Amino acid sequence: MTDNSSPPYLSLMLLSASALGYELLLMRLFSIIQWHHFAYLVIALALLGYGISGSLLSLRPAIVLRRFNQLYALAVLLFAFSSISGFIFAQSISFNIEELFWNPAQILRLILIFLLLALPFAFAASAICMTFMHYPRSTISKLYAADLIGAGLGAILTLIAIYYVMPQNLLIGLSLTGVLATLIAIRETEIKQKVVLQLLTVAFTGLFFALIPEIKLNYSPYKALAQTLNVKGASIIDQRTSPLGHLTLVSNPQIPFRHAPGLSLLNTAEPLEQIGLFIDGDNLSAITRYPQRLEELSYLDQTTSALAYHLKKPDKLLVIGSGTGSDLLQAHYHRVESIEALELNPQIVELVNSDYRSFAGPVYDNPFTQLHIREARDHLLQSQQQYDLIKLSLTEGASASSSGLYALNESYLYTLEAMQLYLSKLRPDGILSITRWIKLPPRDSLKLFATAHQALQSMQLDEIEKRLLMIRNWQTSTLLIKNGLFTNRELEKTEQFCRTRLFDQAYHHQLKAQQSNRYNLLSEASFYQATRQIASGELENLIENYKFELQPATDDRPYFNHFFKWQSFIEALKLRGSGGMPLIEWGYVVLLLSLGITGLLSGLLILLPLLLMPKSPSLPGSSKQGGSVIGYFGAIGLAFLLIEIGTIQKFQLFLHHPIYAIAASLTAFLCFSGLGSYLSERLSEKQSYRRSAGSAIVALCLIGLAYLLILPALFDALIHLPMAIKIAITILLIAPMAICMGMPFPLAIAAMKQNRTEQIPWAWGINGYASVISAGLSTVIAIQYGFITVLLCAILLYLTALMTFPDRSAEGDSYKV
Structure with missing residues (x-):
């Protein structure tokens, strides 16, 4: 069953903007209160919520289609509430990743943190996926475009907001944006008693924010800032925030700072008065009183x-x-x-x-x-x-x-x-x-x-x-x-x-x-x-x-800072009872751990619908066609993020500023991919969905290979230009690649709308799982082989997708997994 009414494009854009902003903000928050590598693990697990949404929706697709108007607005509102409550509860859980190897309680705590943070992404992804299931195939390209463009705008606005708004306050802002998306969703969908539901939403929101405690950042006790604040007389006197780091100034008139790294043991001169400056709760430096002499x-x-x-x-x-x-x-x-x-x-x-x-x-x-x-x-x-x-x-x-x-x-x-x-x-x-x-x-x-x-x-x-x-x-x-x-x-x-x-x-x-x-x-x-x-x-x-x-x-x-070798890791583990744990290079270990956990969970959750999905006599099973869904959506899910991460790295060398590079590249990728999705429907009017996707993938691979060859020389020739012009060049160079990247997914979903709508949430889930794995996989490949290899792997995956497009309608085949 499909709905011929106008889809909820505006609420979908707001929801995607909030979800992407929430993802970026969580990375910042957990980098501040924990460590960068812990933030990486938490986000990798939490983003499994995108895949989980597809697995769960595929179990009861008929209910989704029948109750779409109510479920869509409810999912958006639950995202808004869980985004803030999930973080509050998650940061209150005491967790030390180094204890995972000998303390089983840490595993349970990690699972609980994962569930709390996965919920917002699961609700947001469920709302997006439900629109693909409910509306006719002619709207798929526009819906996916709204999703991507909203995410792109959310990325750039969040990065800008972090300069001016403290992270905990920005978290409230993103939650309220989710509430606004709910109010618009009620207006846009064919739901009854719109005004009553909107008033109830506002009332519940007021009650929710009245009941939640004040959001305070709970720093890890192992970070320098937390340890410093335990010293008698220490107090925070000022804070600043930006994507480059959360700055905290600490003064201690009773036990003064004496920060002089590498100071000789024979030094007799007393360091001058200092104010401690911590970046992301660690990385101590000091503002020193200027001397009279x-x-x-x-x-x-x-x-x-x-x-x-x-x-x-x-x-x-x-x-x-x-x-x-x-x-x-x-x-x-x-x-x-x-x-x-x-x-x-x-x-x-x-x-x-x-x-x-x-x-x-x-x-x-x-x-x-x-x-x-x-x-x-x-x-x-x-x-x-x-x-x-x-x-x-x-x-x-x-x-x-x-x-x-x-x-x-x-x-x-x-x-x-x-x-x-x-x-x-x-x-x-x-x-x-x-x-x-x-x-x-x-x-x-x-x-x-x-x-x-x-x-x-x-x-x-x-x-x-x-x-x-x-x-x-x-x-x-x-x-x-x-x-x-x-x-x-x-x-x-x-x-x-x-x-x-x-x-x-x-x-x-x-x-x-x-x-x-x-x-x-x-x-x-x-x-x-x-x-x-x-x-x-x-x-x-x-x-x-x-x-x-x-x-x-x-x-x-x-x-x-990558020093990891398996030999020293195994030796350090054997010595963990006698002081060997500090010898472990934890950053890389956590990366491998997150990749292993997300890979295992993704595999199990992809198979879950195959075991529990309700059978339909009109859709006989076919492992071959099920394999094409896994192969296609898994390949483009892996490849999209691989090519995005690899390309952003190349442009960072051109712009030489991490924030400008990420803001320009990420926004360009998402917004122009949205444009590509919008154009994909017009492309499919002239040829089949399969041929349209094939054309986009071939063009993408050719552009990618050309960029690998010409970008180094081009960057050398243009490196002297002003930053504004270089940002414009970055956007223009990303645009053709991103437009092609935005086409394969909506074209395949539109093709599946012909005779296998029930499998759309499963395909959405596979794509989500693959994207999560891709984030960790790209870093492992880059560390071991370099970013050029990351881009080549992405191109190979897109070429693999050419052979697994999930469309058999041309041959008159039916489909059931």
Whole structure:
């Protein structure tokens, strides 16, 4: 049974916008209160709600068709209520992912969190799927277009809103948007007593929000912010929010902050008064009170990052990631007279330079500092400036870094191509200084050293071993890379610098084994041994035999913080009773865990309707045709997200700003896919649904292959253009690919409306499950093989879909699974 009345396009768009916005917001919220990798796991499980909706609707399709008007509005309203209540209850559940391997209670808690967060997506997806089941096939393309365009608008509006609205308040806003969608749904559908139902909806909404508690973010007790707030006298004095991070300022007049990473144990100078700044509840930095006399900053000269100033005073300095200004204060202490500061997050600069200027002083606002609110590589590619010293220090928190929690984070600051760019901007005898947190057993510092060595090799420079120098202490390591050879005099100064601060020399070309590992003792001189092996050209042998992954990151595989190896993981698990768990790279483990769980659950839930679906004599079973539904909708579900993620990564290298890249690319993909869906019905008027889908898929694959070949050269030619023009070019390039991507799904659904409407929710569910798996699968492929492989896999999957289009009507076949 189909309805010839006008479909609820507006409420569907609002619902899709709210659901996509809710997904993005959950990622932000759980990144703040937990960790990025935990957010990844939770969202992957919660999004199974899209597939679950299809599995459940396929069990009783007749009821859906008979009661569509009531069920559609009810599903939209339940999304609105469950989106906010689900998060409140989910964040109140105490959960520690590391305990999964020995505490069964954590598994039950994870399942409960999954169910609470899956409900909103299940309700939203059910409402969308019901429209495909209820309305005639001539409207399918328009309904799917409304779904995609609504999602695209929801993505861009949510990203903008996060700049101005606190996440917990934005959660309320998205819930109210769902309520508004309900009121419009009642108006748009053929439901009786519209005014009464709308008044009841408003009344229930008022009662619901009156009863729910105030939304407060419950930070994980393992995050630095939660631990800091347990210290007597600590209190939150200010907060800011944006997609780049949730900023929390903490003051403690009783037990002051003393944040000076890598500070020498011999330091006698007291750090200046500080206000702690936490990003997403971790990643501590500090706004420091500006001194009356520069000599008060002498403690900053007692850190490993100060070494470069003792080898040569720079005339021109570039600080990448200037943040709260610690590196700038260090430069002030050393009387550097020409400084360029690069900072991506404008809110941090606003805090230091405006809101707390009376405290922070003229750390940015002075005659010898030039500030750029830009991404580092974007600035360097467009600048003709050369530098005596480029500094890049501590871009992530110590605790998360040491636990491998950034393993899933893409970073283009530490790739091979980035290193080559930095080195190309050094003047003769200029120095690149990079400071990182120490991880034990060593891996982070060694991977950085290997990346620098390989970058120098690729630039075909001679005597590479004489261009590298590394020191360390108990907390940080600093690597210096010189556009020239380190002289004997500079090595003597390095030895003196380390001796007077109890720092260890880890590498230079004249260093002897007995000169390393003197003060901050390790059981073995592992830093010295590994860097020697790299410098002597044995990197491949080290990569193969070392317990952690040390392969340098590239722009195609930008996962610098990925150190996972199965060998070390198994060994750490065996030692879990004696302190082995901190050795596990949790980010990658959680990724594999989420992919495994979602894959298993998806497989079981796809098969569920086959066992429980009511039989119909008019639709005899056919495993072959059932396989075509699984093959087609599974393939396009996997491929859509693979190609979207892979392409967004490529455009991030073009735009060099993560928020601009995601906002422009995601919105363009969804909105133009919606346009493609809208146009698909016109295309099918001239040829069969199967041929129309085939034409779209072939065109998509050809465009994808062409982009793989031409985009690198095109980006190099256009990289100098202003950001607004580059965003416009990004949208124009994505448009033809996205239009083609929007056609295969609605064409197949429209084809199934001819004689197998009952299987539409099952197909919707399969597509949903595949999309969830695709998110984790794309990251695994990118980490192991690169984003080019991700795109090639997507193209192969679309070609597979060509052979499994679920339409046998042309042959007169009937269909039943």
